[in-house]
Amino acid sequence: MAAETGKGGAGLSEIQSEIFQAFATYVALLMLKMMVLSYFVISERILKGQFVVREDYEGFGDPQMSKEEIRIKTASRDLYIERIRRCHRNDLENIIPFVLVAVVYILFTNPTTESAILHIRIFAAARIFHTVAYLLPLPQPCRFLAFLVGSLATISMAIRVIYEGKF
Amino acid sequence: MAAETGKGGAGLSEIQSEIFQAFATYVALLMLKMMVLSYFVISERILKGQFVVREDYEGFGDPQMSKEEIRIKTASRDLYIERIRRCHRNDLENIIPFVLVAVVYILFTNPTTESAILHIRIFAAARIFHTVAYLLPLPQPCRFLAFLVGSLATISMAIRVIYEGKF
Amino acid sequence: MAAETGKGGAGLSEIQSEIFQAFATYVALLMLKMMVLSYFVISERILKGQFVVREDYEGFGDPQMSKEEIRIKTASRDLYIERIRRCHRNDLENIIPFVLVAVVYILFTNPTTESAILHIRIFAAARIFHTVAYLLPLPQPCRFLAFLVGSLATISMAIRVIYEGKF
Numbered sequence: 001m002a003a004e005t006g007k008g009g010a011g012l013s014e015i016q017s018e019i020f021q022a023f024a025t026y027v028a029l030l031m032l033k034m035m036v037l038s039y040f041v042i043s044e045r046i047l048k049g050q051f052v053v054r055e056d057y058e059g060f061g062d063p064q065m066s067k068e069e070i071r072i073k074t075a076s077r078d079l080y081i082e083r084i085r086r087c088h089r090n091d092l093e094n095i096i097p098f099v100l101v102a103v104v105y106i107l108f109t110n111p112t113t114e115s116a117i118l119h120i121r122i123f124a125a126a127r128i129f130h131t132v133a134y135l136l137p138l139p140q141p142c143r144f145l146a147f148l149v150g151s152l153a154t155i156s157m158a159i160r161v162i163y164e165g166k167f
Numbered sequence: 168m169a170a171e172t173g174k175g176g177a178g179l180s181e182i183q184s185e186i187f188q189a190f191a192t193y194v195a196l197l198m199l200k201m202m203v204l205s206y207f208v209i210s211e212r213i214l215k216g217q218f219v220v221r222e223d224y225e226g227f228g229d230p231q232m233s234k235e236e237i238r239i240k241t242a243s244r245d246l247y248i249e250r251i252r253r254c255h256r257n258d259l260e261n262i263i264p265f266v267l268v269a270v271v272y273i274l275f276t277n278p279t280t281e282s283a284i285l286h287i288r289i290f291a292a293a294r295i296f297h298t299v300a301y302l303l304p305l306p307q308p309c310r311f312l313a314f315l316v317g318s319l320a321t322i323s324m325a326i327r328v329i330y331e332g333k334f
Numbered sequence: 335m336a337a338e339t340g341k342g343g344a345g346l347s348e349i350q351s352e353i354f355q356a357f358a359t360y361v362a363l364l365m366l367k368m369m370v371l372s373y374f375v376i377s378e379r380i381l382k383g384q385f386v387v388r389e390d391y392e393g394f395g396d397p398q399m400s401k402e403e404i405r406i407k408t409a410s411r412d413l414y415i416e417r418i419r420r421c422h423r424n425d426l427e428n429i430i431p432f433v434l435v436a437v438v439y440i441l442f443t444n445p446t447t448e449s450a451i452l453h454i455r456i457f458a459a460a461r462i463f464h465t466v467a468y469l470l471p472l473p474q475p476c477r478f479l480a481f482l483v484g485s486l487a488t489i490s491m492a493i494r495v496i497y498e499g500k501f
Contacts, residue, residue, distance in 0.1 A: 024271035025332030028325040031264040059307025097365040099267050100433050104358035140393025158362040165359030191438035192499030195492040198431040226474025266434050
């Protein structure tokens with residue numbers, strides 16, 4: 001593995017340093033994109049008066065609602081809010097593993113700048129398109145292909161790490 | 168970006184090293200706080216005999232329950248257990264992105280120790296208060312403000328990274 | 335903490351470098367294991383024609399289904415698909431915190447190679463067994479013990495970091 005070629009492991013090579021500078025920006029961008037979904041859920045909940053716990057109705061809901069109305073509304077689901085929540089969960093399931101795999105891929109497999117940046121840009125583009133496809137929504141297989149491309153970028157890096165790895 | 172000013176990228180500055188030592192402790196603390204919620208869900212499930220899959224009833228539940236009773240109970244939900252699970256998911260959606268954004272913020276934007284530690288402490292305090300506000304529960308907007316403050320700490324770091332970033 | 339004993343913080347020791355090389359492989363492996371669950375959910379959904387949003391029925395489902403049939407099927411849940419989704423969420427709640435805690439544990443507590451690799455191997459074995467126990471399923475307390483062992487490996491590292499930490 002890469003670090004073995006150095007003297008005692010320390011430090012990043014210039015190539016790794018260059019890759020990490022671009023990587024850092026994409027990490028921040030993808031995390032912002034993901035966190036925006038939280039605010040989208042909150043604004044939809046307030047606009048529609050559709051909450052999931054009692055104190056939210058008391059704090060943000062219609063003050064005229066009876067306990068029985070609150071109970072019924074809490075048990076119901078708004079389809080579009082559930083859609084945003086699914087989109088958010090899908091981001092968690094895909095973007096977080098990408099970030100962690102990319103870090104070990106950059107540090108331990110000595111990729112070229114081109115190869116690493118390509119993986120990162122393809123993943124970022126695929127996930128931004130995935131969010132658009134989920135929230136509009138676009139007809140399938142748009143969302144599926146966006147998931148697939150992002151997922152394959154991560155899997156490609158993970159397999160490279162395992163292939164060069166030790167257990 | 169910060170690393171460009173070094174000779175070939177390698178190594179941490181003394182300031183970064185100092186920040187990371189405090190950061191490490193908060194990461195461990197916030198992860199522990201988050202994982203405790205798993206144990207809280209498990210203990211509530213066992214106390215209330217409210218599980219979600221058949222083998223849990225067979226292993227931990229009342230051995231007298233009929234298949235029909237298990238089927239009905241599996242389909243039902245306990246409001247407080249769902250509340251803890253929502254709290255846990257909210258932690259996942261907020262604490263993990265914070266940790267990843269904070270790492271690239273510390274490594275690539277050369278923050279002062281004061282500024283970095285302030286972001287970290289505000290975030291940690293906000294998330295601990297968020298858990299208290301969700302589980303007691305405290306009246307709104309306590310939980311919303313806790314979410315907002317923690318979220319803004321992460322967004323502030325992410326925007327700084329993107330502002331200094333390259334794509 | 336470890337880094338304080340170095341000159342100005344920079345670089346990894348040879349021991350840390352050796353640990354990280356093994357760690358990298360396990361991170362890639364555990365992320366792959368987790369991501370495979372996404373594909374398992376997708377294949378089950380397509381095989382059973384059980385989707386959660388309208389465009390999935392239009393793109394992948396039976397083209398003869400009426401809007402009313404789609405509405406009813408969207409509201410229903412397949413028990414085995416929900417099981418895989420729970421398994422996936424449990425991985426998110428456990429594997430991601432493990433990775434983040436392990437990084438700060440290796441960097442800031444100066445563990446021996448044996449101790450660090452032991453934590454990592456125990457965790458990986460426990461989580462792979464957890465997935466098997468959830469999906470077959472095996473009778474309880476198999477799944478609970480797998481969760482417990484993995485969780486204790488993470489908690490053991492987190493407590494070590496906090497014990498040596500500064501706030």
